[in-house]
Amino acid sequence: MAGEIYRKPIMFAIVAAVVILIGTIATVFFPMFTEGMHPKLENLKPYTALQLAGKDIYQREGCNNCHTQTVRPLKTEVMRYGDYSKAGEFTYDRPFLWGSKRTGPDLARIGGKYPDAWHHNHFENPQSFFKESNMPKYGWLKDSRLDPVDMEVHMKVNGFPYTKEEIADLSSKTELDALVAYMQVIGTAVKRAAPAAPGKASSDHEVENPFKNDPKAAALGKDIYDQNCAMCHGTQGEGGIGPSLTDDMFLYIKGDLPDDDYYEVIHNGTEQGKVEEGRTMKGGMPPYGGQLDKNRIWQVISYIRSLQKK
Amino acid sequence: MNDYQYDHQTVKGFIVSSIFWGVVGILIGLWISIQLWKPELNIPPFFTYGRLRVVHTNGLAFGLGIGAIFGISYYIVMRLTKRPLLFPKLARFHLYLFNVAIALAAVSLFMGMNQSLEYAELEWPLDIGVVILWVIFAVNVFGTIIKRKEEQMYISLWYIIATVVAVAVLYIVNNITVPAGLFKSYSVFAGVNSANVQWWYGHNAVGFIFTTPILAMFYYFLPKSTGLPIFSHRLSIIAFWSLVFAYLWTGAHHLVYTPLPDWIQTLGIVFTLFLIAPSWGSVVNGYYTVGSDWSKMQTNYLTKFFIMGITFYGLQTVQGPTQAIRVVSSLIHYTDWVPGHVHMGTMGWVTMTVAASVYYIIPKIYNTEIYSIKVANTHFWLVLIGQVMFSVTMWITGIQQGALWKATNADGSLKYTFMEGLVKNYPFWQLRTVAGLIFTVGMLFFIYNIYMTMRKGKAPAASQA
Numbered sequence A: 001m002a003g004e005i006y007r008k009p010i011m012f013a014i015v016a017a018v019v020i021l022i023g024t025i026a027t028v029f030f031p032m033f034t035e036g037m038h039p040k041l042e043n044l045k046p047y048t049a050l051q052l053a054g055k056d057i058y059q060r061e062g063c064n065n066c067h068t069q070t071v072r073p074l075k076t077e078v079m080r081y082g083d084y085s086k087a088g089e090f091t092y093d094r095p096f097l098w099g100s101k102r103t104g105p106d107l108a109r110i111g112g113k114y115p116d117a118w119h120h121n122h123f124e125n126p127q128s129f130f131k132e133s134n135m136p137k138y139g140w141l142k143d144s145r146l147d148p149v150d151m152e153v154h155m156k157v158n159g160f161p162y163t164k165e166e167i168a169d170l171s172s173k174t175e176l177d178a179l180v181a182y183m184q185v186i187g188t189a190v191k192r193a194a195p196a197a198p199g200k201a202s203s204d205h206e207v208e209n210p211f212k213n214d215p216k217a218a219a220l221g222k223d224i225y226d227q228n229c230a231m232c233h234g235t236q237g238e239g240g241i242g243p244s245l246t247d248d249m250f251l252y253i254k255g256d257l258p259d260d261d262y263y264e265v266i267h268n269g270t271e272q273g274k275v276e277e278g279r280t281m282k283g284g285m286p287p288y289g290g291q292l293d294k295n296r297i298w299q300v301i302s303y304i305r306s307l308q309k310k
Numbered sequence B: 001m002n003d004y005q006y007d008h009q010t011v012k013g014f015i016v017s018s019i020f021w022g023v024v025g026i027l028i029g030l031w032i033s034i035q036l037w038k039p040e041l042n043i044p045p046f047f048t049y050g051r052l053r054v055v056h057t058n059g060l061a062f063g064l065g066i067g068a069i070f071g072i073s074y075y076i077v078m079r080l081t082k083r084p085l086l087f088p089k090l091a092r093f094h095l096y097l098f099n100v101a102i103a104l105a106a107v108s109l110f111m112g113m114n115q116s117l118e119y120a121e122l123e124w125p126l127d128i129g130v131v132i133l134w135v136i137f138a139v140n141v142f143g144t145i146i147k148r149k150e151e152q153m154y155i156s157l158w159y160i161i162a163t164v165v166a167v168a169v170l171y172i173v174n175n176i177t178v179p180a181g182l183f184k185s186y187s188v189f190a191g192v193n194s195a196n197v198q199w200w201y202g203h204n205a206v207g208f209i210f211t212t213p214i215l216a217m218f219y220y221f222l223p224k225s226t227g228l229p230i231f232s233h234r235l236s237i238i239a240f241w242s243l244v245f246a247y248l249w250t251g252a253h254h255l256v257y258t259p260l261p262d263w264i265q266t267l268g269i270v271f272t273l274f275l276i277a278p279s280w281g282s283v284v285n286g287y288y289t290v291g292s293d294w295s296k297m298q299t300n301y302l303t304k305f306f307i308m309g310i311t312f313y314g315l316q317t318v319q320g321p322t323q324a325i326r327v328v329s330s331l332i333h334y335t336d337w338v339p340g341h342v343h344m345g346t347m348g349w350v351t352m353t354v355a356a357s358v359y360y361i362i363p364k365i366y367n368t369e370i371y372s373i374k375v376a377n378t379h380f381w382l383v384l385i386g387q388v389m390f391s392v393t394m395w396i397t398g399i400q401q402g403a404l405w406k407a408t409n410a411d412g413s414l415k416y417t418f419m420e421g422l423v424k425n426y427p428f429w430q431l432r433t434v435a436g437l438i439f440t441v442g443m444l445f446f447i448y449n450i451y452m453t454m455r456k457g458k459a460p461a462a463s464q465a
């Protein structure tokens, strides 16, 4: 009786289709009609035309083949990248761009991590920042301008609001501008929290630098500095994207501060508008507490001090 | 009877085309493997890693994989229905359209037209092309089966029918988009929901392109080349139905620890653990079939291809469910471990089985013997060594990556910056290129052998069923 089916191809195909559809309906079609699949964070905003153009370029260049955009709720991952990803952050992504391979670091919290200038320089030549990076150079994106006519269609298809001026403005922007604008908005619907790293409260670390005036520590600090800081503060601390570390200004006000204030800034990064010791930050200094342990932060401070003496 | 001659030319056309696209895909694979440790080999705009990787995966999955599936399925269908194809001209048109579509697909991917859905990157005009190709295939397969001259449908036909049905559903649903011009579209699915649809598709592309049609080949050509009947018909039935039932539930194992609702993840993981059973149903069936006479491993050169292929399949289907477990996933997800897993299937299971099937078919339709068993044996050992070396290097570096990302100091801070972890991959990525080269040389032996067999064969003769 049941053997009949192996003699009736149409019947066989129908039964096979039904069997295939059971799991499909249960795990894909049914959830589609539940609210859990369509969440949206309150302060998530649709992409602007410039940001959408950047996202299109991200897809065109296949950045998702090397970069993910989801932070998993695992302790070390949150320390490295920032708050774990929420379902309601991706409502305007058609499709999602979570990726499946981290040849490069996760980008889910890249928005606001660096100043625009950092991205421009990095895209142009990743190896000038990280000698051993294998990320391709994308400086050539500077040479193509955006097409406002295309982008208006793209905005319409997505149903994103836009103004005529916004669209017209695109013709003065390059593809690289758009990509940077996209980088800066990723993950910003979630408020940036202080890094979930140990030693963030001042009470957690020594107020005195344990390596004060230790030349060996300064030498170790040089490696750390060259790899992580020189790209913004210059090879000799003279400044660049970030302020000079060798003048006697600290966060734009005359008068240097002691080592533990350095520790604070390096560990936590800075945030626009935040006030520290009466000095207002402009933002753009990434937090290193998640990536550099206490000793390494003190060592890099020792190295900065040695530069100041030069 | 000369009825088969025309159809055999079509089958041969598909085999040759699939080998051609396979070579393209493999060469690009070597190129991107070098780019990972030598970024100077990125040549913008068309040949950067981000674009080339997609040409590699699509070239091999669609060009080599689907091309071989079309051709070899036609051959199997003719044999098992004891008649030529119902629509021979349509099949020939299918062959031409296939090559046009793959060529356009490659060009469009070089140009960066990309939906960003893994294994469904092609933009909407090409999606329509793929659907047309699939409809033609379905019409010819079903038509020929309905008009068959053999009452019972053998196991291979079940798997072919399941493939035709499942891929149609998967491909169409995952590619529903709203066009925004000829070269760009946006998915109708957004965010978390699109992730769920994509990995339902992605996992089942593995299930119904890299598994079911390859099992159809395995179940047909293993008994044909060894002369040994399949060990258990009942086991085949159980394995078939439980496999086509369970696969569809498991896509969420690609999304462990993402914002996808937990219940879908857990359901996916549970069904994934079960998937080991139907997969091993076929592995056991294969082993016991040859188990009735192990001397075939020596007397018939193709036996070892099939046994090695099903062994890779068996290892992979143990590894797959393990990877779905949350703690394992937290270590190996996003690392190079995954390409290690993937290539055991694609280079080991799929390519071994397809090559063995081609070794069987080409001499048959040219009415001759294989050019050289020695060359085939060299081919076998080279691809085996290349593939094992590939996966082992990727597993080591994958675990290392996962461990370095998680490593912490005594005070709880992270031990390694991202770059400090990245540079530790370089020696392994270099070894992987070497492994890929060994594999490629193995494939060249295969191509040479097939080419020489065709040259030596007379004009394709009619072959009886």
Ligand code: HEM
Pocket (backbone or CB within 6 Å): A100, B118, B202, B206, B210, B211, B253, B254, B272, B275, B276, B279, B313, B316, B317, B318, B319, B320, B321, B323, B324, B329, B332, B333, B334, B338, B341, B342, B344, B345, B346, B349, B350
């Ligand atoms: C029982 C059978 C199998 C199971 C349960 C399974 C499971 C998995 C899992 C859990 C992953 C995700 C790993 C991660 O990203 O953390 C994965 C990835 C993958 N598997 Fe398998 N696997 C199986 C067999 C196969 C076979 C036979 C093939 C191909 C011939 C294959 C090809 C792939 C591919 C291409 C990916 C990569 C997807 C991506 O791009 O992220 N798998 N598999």
Ligand SMILES: [Fe+2]
Pocket (backbone or CB within 6 Å): B202, B203, B206, B251, B253, B254
């Ligand atoms: Fe999977």
